Amino acid sequence: MIGTDQETELVDWRKTTVDGTTVYELEYSAPVSEPTGRPRTLFGATSGGTVPAAEQSVRLPDGERIPATDVTFEAEGTTLRIRLEDPSLLTRIWRALPWWTRG
Template identity: 65%
Template sequence: MIGTTEDREIVDWEKTTENGRTAYVIEYSEPVPEPTGRSKTLFGAGSGGTVPAGEQYFEMPDGERIPATEAAFDADGTTLRVRRERSVIDRLRRYLPW
């Protein structure tokens, strides 16, 4: 589950829609850092090996999985805002001829 640890747990959360895209506002019991890349608990050796970038995801409190390539974050104290945005690759495909 995104942002949880042995000491930090989810206190409350809300799922909303912003500009037609899914967004979550998650409140934790302790300050939460903004995710900055691959979490050892989500990806890599802790899960039995490496996971291809296209298969990495963040699991939200309601069980929805947001692909890591589509997740954008804003952290402020104990609150983490997670937005689902089109991936950089999807945005580039719109402009490139291939």
């Protein structure tokens, strides 16, 4: 689960809509910061290998997995807000044409 570690636990969460955008508010047992990198415990494969950017994902508290490129983070004290952003046109094309590789 995003944001949890050996010293910080997820206490509560809720899913809301703000200005038509889905927002997850996650409350933790200790102050949190916005994810800055993409450690394998937060995104993609757990086998230790690198994961192509197009395949990286975030697992949310309700079990939903979304592409990491479609979210933004905002941390305030013990609260982490995750906003689901509309994917760009280029991102939607990459997903529609998986056989087309980036040059």
